Amino acid sequence: MSGQATALNLCRNWFEDQGWKPFSFQIQAWSAALNGECGIVNAPTGSGKTYSLLLPAIAAGMARSGREAEGVQLIWITPIRALAKEIEQSARRAIEGMGSSWEVGTRTGDTSQKVKQAQKTKLPQVLITTPESIHVMLSNKGYAKLFRNLDTVVIDEWHELMGSKRAVQCELFLSKFRKLRPALKTWGISATIGNMDESMEVLMGVDSAESTRLIKANLKKSLVVEPVLPDEVETLPWAGHLGIRLLEKVVPLIHENQGTLIFTNTRAQAEIWYQKILEVDPSLAGIIAMHHSAISKEVRNWVEEALYDGNLKAVVCTSSLDLGVDFRPVDCVVQIGSPKGVSRFVQRAGRSGHRPGATSTIHFVPTHSLELLECAALRKAIDQNTNEDRIPYLRSLDVLIQYMVTLAVSDGFESEALLSEVRSTTSYFSISDEEWNWCLDFIVRGGQSLAAYDDYHKVVKEDDVYKVVSRKVAMRHKFNIGTIVSSMMVKVKLQKGSFLGHVEEYFISKLMPGDSFWFAGRCLELVRFRGVEATVRLSKATTGAVPSYMGGRMPLSAELGHFLREKLEEAATSQTFEDPELALIQPIIRLQKERSIVPTNAQFLIEYLEDKEGYHLFVYPFEGRLVHEGLASLLAYRLGLFGPQTFSIAMNDYGFELLSDQPIPIQDAIDSDIFSSTALREDLVSSLNESEMMQRRFRDISQISGLIFTGYPGKNMSTKQLVSSTKLMYEVFKDYEPDNLLLRQAYEEVHEFQLEEARMRAALDRIATQETVLQHLTHPSPLSFPILVDRLRETMGNESLAQRIKRMQLDFG
Numbered sequence: 124m125s126g127q128a129t130a131l132n133l134c135r136n137w138f139e140d141q142g143w144k145p146f147s148f149q150i151q152a153w154s155a156a157l158n159g160e161c162g163i164v165n166a167p168t169g170s171g172k173t174y175s176l177l178l179p180a181i182a183a184g185m186a187r188s189g190r191e192a193e194g195v196q197l198i199w200i201t202p203i204r205a206l207a208k209e210i211e212q213s214a215r216r217a218i219e220g221m222g223s224s225w226e227v228g229t230r231t232g233d234t235s236q237k238v239k240q241a242q243k244t245k246l247p248q249v250l251i252t253t254p255e256s257i258h259v260m261l262s263n264k265g266y267a268k269l270f271r272n273l274d275t276v277v278i279d280e281w282h283e284l285m286g287s288k289r290a291v292q293c294e295l296f297l298s299k300f301r302k303l304r305p306a307l308k309t310w311g312i313s314a315t316i317g318n319m320d321e322s323m324e325v326l327m328g329v330d331s332a333e334s335t336r337l338i339k340a341n342l343k344k345s346l347v348v349e350p351v352l353p354d355e356v357e358t359l360p361w362a363g364h365l366g367i368r369l370l371e372k373v374v375p376l377i378h379e380n381q382g383t384l385i386f387t388n389t390r391a392q393a394e395i396w397y398q399k400i401l402e403v404d405p406s407l408a409g410i411i412a413m414h415h416s417a418i419s420k421e422v423r424n425w426v427e428e429a430l431y432d433g434n435l436k437a438v439v440c441t442s443s444l445d446l447g448v449d450f451r452p453v454d455c456v457v458q459i460g461s462p463k464g465v466s467r468f469v470q471r472a473g474r475s476g477h478r479p480g481a482t483s484t485i486h487f488v489p490t491h492s493l494e495l496l497e498c499a500a501l502r503k504a505i506d507q508n509t510n511e512d513r514i515p516y517l518r519s520l521d522v523l524i525q526y527m528v529t530l531a532v533s534d535g536f537e538s539e540a541l542l543s544e545v546r547s548t549t550s551y552f553s554i555s556d557e558e559w560n561w562c563l564d565f566i567v568r569g570g571q572s573l574a575a576y577d578d579y580h581k582v583v584k585e586d587d588v589y590k591v592v593s594r595k596v597a598m599r600h601k602f603n604i605g606t607i608v609s610s611m612m613v614k615v616k617l618q619k620g621s622f623l624g625h626v627e628e629y630f631i632s633k634l635m636p637g638d639s640f641w642f643a644g645r646c647l648e649l650v651r652f653r654g655v656e657a658t659v660r661l662s663k664a665t666t667g668a669v670p671s672y673m674g675g676r677m678p679l680s681a682e683l684g685h686f687l688r689e690k691l692e693e694a695a696t697s698q699t700f701e702d703p704e705l706a707l708i709q710p711i712i713r714l715q716k717e718r719s720i721v722p723t724n725a726q727f728l729i730e731y732l733e734d735k736e737g738y739h740l741f742v743y744p745f746e747g748r749l750v751h752e753g754l755a756s757l758l759a760y761r762l763g764l765f766g767p768q769t770f771s772i773a774m775n776d777y778g779f780e781l782l783s784d785q786p787i788p789i790q791d792a793i794d795s796d797i798f799s800s801t802a803l804r805e806d807l808v809s810s811l812n813e814s815e816m817m818q819r820r821f822r823d824i825s826q827i828s829g830l831i832f833t834g835y836p837g838k839n840m841s842t843k844q845l846v847s848s849t850k851l852m853y854e855v856f857k858d859y860e861p862d863n864l865l866l867r868q869a870y871e872e873v874h875e876f877q878l879e880e881a882r883m884r885a886a887l888d889r890i891a892t893q894e895t896v897l898q899h900l901t902h903p904s905p906l907s908f909p910i911l912v913d914r915l916r917e918t919m920g921n922e923s924l925a926q927r928i929k930r931m932q933l934d935f936g
Contacts, residue, residue: 130182148340149175162336163311167344168473195246200278230256254292255605262532281311286513288606291522294548317512325549345482356492366490380455383437390415397439414440418624460490461497464680465504495704500686521828532597535590572860608823614656639664678747679776695721719898727893732900741907743778751779753878760810773914800887821869822849
């Protein structure tokens with residue numbers, strides 16, 4: 124019997140010993156991996172995709188001996204730390220059952236310094252880690268020896284990494300591993316996404332994309348969407364008004380099921396729901412918990428273990444528990460508010476029924492009445508197997524510069540050799556010699572503008588090798604490795620007790636000593652705030668602020684927006700409804716028809732309202748808040764060409780508002796084809812010249828590229844210092860080096876990812892085919908009211924906002 128056949132039998136036998144029967148896709152994956160092939164396993168949640176690649180790697184390793192069997196053989200990349208623990212348990216179970224002598228270890232941000240130090244000289248045969256941790260290891264001298272026997276790299280949840288700079292990190296370390304180990308096997312595990320072929324190309328690189336396998340499970344996962352419906356709907360809805368009012372319908376779900384995951388879209392929302400559930404049902408104290416990325420590692424670990432062991436009835440969580448973690452006791456998933464994307468919703472639903480053949484059920488809790496439309500739209504999108512594309516980052520020079528310095532910190536690199544490796548990636552395939560030389564010049568002398576400052580002379584060239592010789596530069600760089608850029612975080616620590624987690628600096632800096640706030644499920648009183656640590660004590664107060672986190676709002680996906688427009692038309696034109704949500708929102712639809720119209724798919728609605736506040740223009744593309752941010756700026760700029768005018772801008776996922784103190788010449792603008800996609804890029808550039816978008820994006824790029832050092836752990840630069848430093852850099856480059864490539868990257872990322880320019884162009888082209896309907900209002904319509912409220916939300920506290928909304932509803936109702 125051949126070695127491959129023996130290894131395949133090992134996989135089959137172990138499966139049979141567990142009382143399992145392998146699926147066809149698992150057998151295909153075992154055979155392909157043992158045959159030295161590369162590819163992606165595309166399978167639904169809970170179908171056993173982990174074992175489809177874990178088992179052949181272990182079986183093949185059992186045939187190796189001597190020095191060939193030493194060191195790391197399999198690297199398993201996971202995007203989240205919670206998943207690492209489950210993979211480790213699965214690996215240990217298989218290794219023991221198959222009779223292998225392999226060792227398993229993890230390496231994440233939570234790993235102790237003692238373990239990290241030991242891993243510098245010896246790695247276990249199976250290393251479960253993150254993209255960032257691999258780059259940190261590449262910054263250590265002698266890394267090539269550590270990876271000399273590496274056979275396979277598996278990147279789990281690849282769909283989650285695609286469309287982020289963490290995927291670019293994966294491309295770069297894979298290019299290095301393929302140089303060290305030309306026969307390296309590369310595999311991805313991915314849920315279905317819209318651009319699966321492109322996803323394969325990014326993972327495999329330009330040289331091997333043709334010889335790869337896409338192994339599909341072809342297992343139909345049954346998914347049921349159950350709405351949690353209010354008894355009645357408000358005809359003038361607003362974001363956030365409904366969710367908590369449905370709390371008493373959510374609590375019974377916790378009691379009726381063995382284990383429940385309650386997903387929220389933001390950490391602040393998780394804190395609120397956890398607090399309110401305990402207020403309504405104190406009997407859940409001790410058997411309900413909260414999980415999000417700002418909570419301390421110890422608390423997160425405890426929650427995961429207690430949920431896995433069946434000791435918790437419910438966990439209120441964010442995307443920190445989105446991915447393939449297998450909590451078998453979980454049989455119920457609740458989604459608070461629209462997830463704004465089909466794939467994210469399906470991913471979360473899959474946390475229940477996390478077994479082959481089991482049905483996943485997810486309960487949708489709307490946070491305002493119009494979100495009931497999104498529930499119906501999600502159901503239709505799932506029925507039609509719709510998935511969003513994940514657009515990859517290409518030519519991200521900030522990540523490349525960071526990687527170049529990483530290699531310079533370790534053993535150094537030769538320019539031509541590294542350029543050849545980098546060009547084997549999809550991301551940098553098209554990088555020119557001029558761009559490469561610019562990057563080299565940037566790391567050696569800071570480029571054209573910063574050449575006079577020694578701090579930017581990080582890398583030296585000795586005998587054609589680029590290397591870092593300064594210990595200070597090396598240490599600073601190692602603390603800077605990574606592409607996840609978040610707002611400055613402050614440690615929250617009990618005055619007499621433990622570390623609780625992190626909140627953002629901008630939130631805590633607004634509090635005075637003695638103020639109360641809710642965090643990690645407790646009401647806390649701020650004692651003092653110094654540097655990057657906030658000291659607190661437990662408070663007896665029952666009310667307090669809830670930490671909010673910048674960037675917590677996710678935009679509506681293009682795919683969900685398409686089905687939303689369809690369901691809106693159906694709600695307005697049909698007499699009977701299969702979706703209970705559409706029947707329930709009929710009072711809103713009737714009022715919208717009375718005051719304006721409900722747009723069909725063939726219509727583009729604009730509403731115009733004059734009141735004591737000024738002149739309001741409401742526009743409804745239904746394309747998500749990021750596209751609306753750009754469209755609003757574009758429209759304001761083009762309207763300004765008719766005469767000088769100042770606008771305030773507000774937006775939500777359905778539309779946007781322009782508010783002016785002067786009449787808005789909208790009819791003239793419509794007649795002049797103001798929504799044309801012609802000259803879109805030029806007009807966007809003009810409209811955004813004074814915008815903060817470029818500076819915000821440049822701030823992130825500055826941190827990733829190492830242009831700005833944000834400080835050592837515990838001594839981080841404040842948000843104010845970070846903003847002022849990057850603003851200074853931005854203005855210097857803009858004025859004295861306008862062709863700076865990092866400045867160009869900021870411009871491109873704003874257009875492609877923040878404004879979603881391609882999607883904006885598609886929206887304008889769609890609008891050009893529709894009938895534009897301009898409605899003059901005497902009172903706000905149900906579609907415009909939530910946008911009005913969102914603008915007020917920015918300037919008013921919660922209590923005064925609620926009172927103001929009540930008055931508005933009475934005035935306009």
